[in-house]
Amino acid sequence: MDVNVDRNLDCKGLSCPMPMLKLAKEMKGMDGGQVLEMVGTDPGSKGDVPGWCEKTGNELLGVEEDAGIFKFYIRKG
Amino acid sequence: MGDPKNGAWRQLWATFFGKTWPVWAGGIILAFLNVCLFLAKSPWGGTGTYISWGENIYQAIGLFGIEHVKPVLAHSYGLLGLMTLLGAFAGALFGREFAIRIPPMGEMFKGLIGGVLMALGATLGIGCTIGGFLSGWAALSGGGIILAVGFMIGTYFALKYLIWEMEALPKMSMGKTYTFLAAKGAGGVWQPILGTILTIVLLVAFSMRFRTDNGMAMFAILGLVIGIVLQRSRFCLVRAFREPFMTGESEAPVGVMAALIVGIIGFTVIKYMGVGTSTPGAARALAMTWVYPHFWLRAIIGGVVFGLGMTVAGGCAVGTLWRAGEGHVKLWFAAIGFMLFAPISKKFIVPGFANMLPEWAKQKMFLPDRFGYGGAVLIFFVIIVLWYGFVKWNERTGKFTAI
Numbered sequence: 001m002d003v004n005v006d007r008n009l010d011c012k013g014l015s016c017p018m019p020m021l022k023l024a025k026e027m028k029g030m031d032g033g034q035v036l037e038m039v040g041t042d043p044g045s046k047g048d049v050p051g052w053c054e055k056t057g058n059e060l061l062g063v064e065e066d067a068g069i070f071k072f073y074i075r076k077g
Numbered sequence: 078m079g080d081p082k083n084g085a086w087r088q089l090w091a092t093f094f095g096k097t098w099p100v101w102a103g104g105i106i107l108a109f110l111n112v113c114l115f116l117a118k119s120p121w122g123g124t125g126t127y128i129s130w131g132e133n134i135y136q137a138i139g140l141f142g143i144e145h146v147k148p149v150l151a152h153s154y155g156l157l158g159l160m161t162l163l164g165a166f167a168g169a170l171f172g173r174e175f176a177i178r179i180p181p182m183g184e185m186f187k188g189l190i191g192g193v194l195m196a197l198g199a200t201l202g203i204g205c206t207i208g209g210f211l212s213g214w215a216a217l218s219g220g221g222i223i224l225a226v227g228f229m230i231g232t233y234f235a236l237k238y239l240i241w242e243m244e245a246l247p248k249m250s251m252g253k254t255y256t257f258l259a260a261k262g263a264g265g266v267w268q269p270i271l272g273t274i275l276t277i278v279l280l281v282a283f284s285m286r287f288r289t290d291n292g293m294a295m296f297a298i299l300g301l302v303i304g305i306v307l308q309r310s311r312f313c314l315v316r317a318f319r320e321p322f323m324t325g326e327s328e329a330p331v332g333v334m335a336a337l338i339v340g341i342i343g344f345t346v347i348k349y350m351g352v353g354t355s356t357p358g359a360a361r362a363l364a365m366t367w368v369y370p371h372f373w374l375r376a377i378i379g380g381v382v383f384g385l386g387m388t389v390a391g392g393c394a395v396g397t398l399w400r401a402g403e404g405h406v407k408l409w410f411a412a413i414g415f416m417l418f419a420p421i422s423k424k425f426i427v428p429g430f431a432n433m434l435p436e437w438a439k440q441k442m443f444l445p446d447r448f449g450y451g452g453a454v455l456i457f458f459v460i461i462v463l464w465y466g467f468v469k470w471n472e473r474t475g476k477f478t479a480i
Contacts, residue, residue, distance in 0.1 A: 015184075
């Protein structure tokens with residue numbers, strides 16, 4: 001995705017709830033406007049990440065999927 | 078898949094397997110399937126599966142003097158769980174979501190420990206989130222309510238632990254990970270094809286094997302369908318108890334509430350009418366189905382331990398099965414911990430524990446005996462409405478959420 005990434009979070013291999021807990025922790029340490037690239041392999045994240053972003057006022061810029069690996073780009077609100 | 082050029086078949090496939098089903102839809106279908114299990118033989122449960130698998134392993138290697146065990150394929154719940162696992166595997170293949178996902182070492186260890194705690198909790202408390210809670214509420218058992226309180230307490234503290242662990246022991250969930258066999262790009266079709274072949278082979282094989290045993294044939298087929306529905310809807314009891322304390326989202330709890338309502342209606346009709354019974358004694362035995370002697374202290378002790386275990390593992394007895402089928406190796410370890418410890422707990426820990434408890438701590442509490450069928454159903458519906466109110470209020474206000 002064509003966006004400047006400020007931080008990376010690797011959640012590959014992890015299953016629910018670890019990716020969401022890690023995402024929340026990582027976002028807590030970021031400044032407003034910064035962008036996080038989160039990488040994971042849990043199909044559950046496809047629904048969880050957008051839902052959490054909407055609820056917490058963070059912006060999901062895009063989702064990419066290839067060979068079982070999901071990439072989420074999230075801008076801190 | 079049909080002919081790839083045939084748009085109608087593609088559409089049908091995409092409708093069912095293109096994306097995840099709503100959790101409430103999964104809940105309603107699963108509750109209906111649970112009513113079918115009850116009509117065919119006996120209600121849905123998760124723990125019996127692991128006890129059956131574990132006892133077969135110990136018998137095969139000659140450990141702990143565990144003998145005269147029914148083979149897995151002759152044990153209703155050993156079979157049901159096996160078919161659920163295979164159904165979830167097929168469901169993941171249909172949706173092109175299968176992959177073997179190997180997590181960091183620490184996560185596999187957490188899976189194992191979570192499985193052991195679930196085995197301990199389910200045997201101490203008599204019942205897991207499915208047999209004791211989902212089926213237990215449907216069975217109008219007062220012990221099911223107490224069990225749910227235990228799950229909530231255990232889940233709350235295990236979630237606190239997970240959040241603490243990320244700060245204090247970040248290495249637990251970090252390290253080398255691997256992903257194998259994932260579906261490639263948008264064009265890959267081997268997963269749906271394999272899933273279709275597997276489903277057909279299983280249906281034919283088990284229909285043949287159990288052609289003289291209608292009950293087991295039904296359990297095999299229903300187990301397979303349950304596995305597919307679980308995986309496609311990502312129906313999860315851990316989430317139902319955990320999310321109010323974690324993200325606050327209400328989808329998972331509402332899905333479970335939908336399952337409870339349908340289950341209560343179906344089970345109540347069967348019990349009230351004494352379906353399939355011809356004597357008062359048989360009707361009474363039917364009414365007491367899935368009403369366990371664990372009201373109330375026994376249920377709360379087991380519930381707390383089980384709640385801790387399922388939250389650390391990231392799946393309850395049945396949630397572990399469908400995630401294992403989807404390829405999460407952490408949940409393979411949870412299943413191994415559960416099946417290896419459940420027979421040990423059942424044989425060496427539970428008898429002493431049960432003897433130690435006074436009579437008032439391990440009662441059978443069939444609510445219709447106290448309040449009539451109407452009153453019992455009303456009590457459950459009022460609890461569900463209050464729970465719904467809490468979950469929705471908490472979703473809006475975030476009063477109890479951690480992240």
